[in-house]
Amino acid sequence: MNNMDQVITTGIFINGEIREASDGNVYDIHNPARPSELVGHAASATINDVEDAVQAAHAAFPAWSSLSMNERAAMLREVAQKLSADEEDVKYRSRLFTREHGKIARETLLEMSRLGDRFMQAAAFGERMAIDEEIKGPPFDTLITRQPRGVAALIVPWNWPLSILGAKLPQALVAGNTVVVKPSANSALAPSLTLQIIAKLLPPGVVNILTGSASTIGDPLVGHPLVRKVNFTGSTTIGRHVMKTAADNITPVTLELGGNDAALVLEDAVLDDDSLNRMYWGTFGSSGQICMALKRLYVHESRYDEVVEGFTAACERAVVGDGLLPETTMGPVNNAKQLKVVTDMIAEARAKGAEVRECGQVPDEALYAGGGHFQKPALVFDADENLSIVREEQFGPCLPIMKFKTDDEAIAKANDSIYGLCSSVWTQDKERAVSVSKRIEAGYTYLNAHGPMAQDGRGPFGGFKQSGIGRNLGYDGVLAFAEPHTISGSEGFLL
Numbered sequence: 001m002n003n004m005d006q007v008i009t010t011g012i013f014i015n016g017e018i019r020e021a022s023d024g025n026v027y028d029i030h031n032p033a034r035p036s037e038l039v040g041h042a043a044s045a046t047i048n049d050v051e052d053a054v055q056a057a058h059a060a061f062p063a064w065s066s067l068s069m070n071e072r073a074a075m076l077r078e079v080a081q082k083l084s085a086d087e088e089d090v091k092y093r094s095r096l097f098t099r100e101h102g103k104i105a106r107e108t109l110l111e112m113s114r115l116g117d118r119f120m121q122a123a124a125f126g127e128r129m130a131i132d133e134e135i136k137g138p139p140f141d142t143l144i145t146r147q148p149r150g151v152a153a154l155i156v157p158w159n160w161p162l163s164i165l166g167a168k169l170p171q172a173l174v175a176g177n178t179v180v181v182k183p184s185a186n187s188a189l190a191p192s193l194t195l196q197i198i199a200k201l202l203p204p205g206v207v208n209i210l211t212g213s214a215s216t217i218g219d220p221l222v223g224h225p226l227v228r229k230v231n232f233t234g235s236t237t238i239g240r241h242v243m244k245t246a247a248d249n250i251t252p253v254t255l256e257l258g259g260n261d262a263a264l265v266l267e268d269a270v271l272d273d274d275s276l277n278r279m280y281w282g283t284f285g286s287s288g289q290i291c292m293a294l295k296r297l298y299v300h301e302s303r304y305d306e307v308v309e310g311f312t313a314a315c316e317r318a319v320v321g322d323g324l325l326p327e328t329t330m331g332p333v334n335n336a337k338q339l340k341v342v343t344d345m346i347a348e349a350r351a352k353g354a355e356v357r358e359c360g361q362v363p364d365e366a367l368y369a370g371g372g373h374f375q376k377p378a379l380v381f382d383a384d385e386n387l388s389i390v391r392e393e394q395f396g397p398c399l400p401i402m403k404f405k406t407d408d409e410a411i412a413k414a415n416d417s418i419y420g421l422c423s424s425v426w427t428q429d430k431e432r433a434v435s436v437s438k439r440i441e442a443g444y445t446y447l448n449a450h451g452p453m454a455q456d457g458r459g460p461f462g463g464f465k466q467s468g469i470g471r472n473l474g475y476d477g478v479l480a481f482a483e484p485h486t487i488s489g490s491e492g493f494l495l
Helices: 047-066 069-083 087-101 105-129 161-165 169-174 189-200 214-222 236-247 273-288 304-316 336-351 407-415 430-437 474-479
Strands: 008-010 012-014 017-019 026-031 034-043 133-135 140-148 151-155 178-182 207-209 227-233 253-256 261-265 294-300 355-358 378-381 398-404 422-426 444-447 482-490
Touching: 008 189, 012 047, 012 189, 026 087, 034 087, 034 189, 047 140, 047 151, 047 178, 047 207, 047 214, 069 105, 069 169, 069 189, 087 105, 087 189, 105 161, 105 169, 105 189, 105 474, 151 169, 151 214, 161 189, 169 178, 169 474, 178 214, 189 207, 214 227, 214 236, 227 236, 236 253, 261 407, 273 294, 273 304, 273 398, 273 422, 294 304, 294 407, 304 378, 304 398, 336 355, 336 378, 336 398, 398 407, 407 430, 422 430, 430 444
Parallel strands: 008 034, 151 178, 151 227, 178 207, 227 253, 261 294, 261 422, 294 398, 378 398, 422 444
Antiparallel strands: 012 017, 012 207, 026 034, 133 140, 140 482, 355 378
């Protein structure tokens, strides 16, 4: 075993201190590439720990919120610098992250760097928020200012936990809120260590961290009367439950939920190797476990064979295996439950007569067959629209590819979903790209690309329909953590 790969134990973090769970319990996290390999133990927080964390955040709120926006922004910039200051620690946390999650090493490094970038972005937006809006009379002089809400509960999924933290944590902090963060139980070790770096740079109680089972601590956190904002990223099913639980206290929620992103390849699209490579990574990055991944590919009938050939070739180049190995380009699915969702979809497509092509190289057949959560990239050609692989979010390395004849037909197919998170349009015609994009029911549309590598963090991100409520990222993502406060006086008195 590499010295960097020793089994570790992480605690919870409350009011500036690392603690054990109140009952001392921990749970195990295993390597999804080698499920028999124990990576570490994470503290299993209790309801009592939830109470302590929320009370600590509540107590820290008056002092933190009384700082100026510029003072908080300066602290966020310091955090951004410290996150990457120790190269050896970054390497250690990245390797740990790959071992507990399964994604390839280059993606874990990307997540580590993106977190600091997003702290810098949020700091800049905070300075913008510091300027009150003025409306001069007649009939009144009015100021519109923004006030922090209070304690924010931030709930993060397992697939891109650090990147998703960067879409909500610095925004909550710069707006003046204190927070309780709950990482996913499936990916808690490296995120906890990274969060502790952040929390230790800020006053005690400003950032508190709880790991453990959502079934134990989720409802007590979301439903706590001192929590004034809930920001949840995860499945639509759990999002509904979060919304119901928060409703008891009329707690505002931001929900970034499931997606079944459609890509429309129009007849004039560029389909060279570079374009197909972008399409591939937009689909199969992180083994397809990305909310904004391309999940339904609609291709104009005149270009269908070309896409099938080119996309198949891109998938055949995939090297599936242990994410720590430099040659690996696709690691395992994170957990057995999600792998079964994917393999059941593939099996259903086959059973109903669809052509399924599993692609890619497996250098270590013994590892692949040895119980790890592996699945080679699978393409389903000319898939029936009623198949679950089309109707539902796969969240894994499989993709249905279907034909269309007209733009109207393609748009109707893209919109025929309960989801509306992201989409993409592939064309050389700028005006047509924008026109088609505006007709798609989605919160974000990429042009000639798809997924996180095409994401502009300066813009708001979130979904239509059952893909969620509210927005993360961009200036809107900061505003979501503040309440507008209108101050008005007679004309000439205030302004």
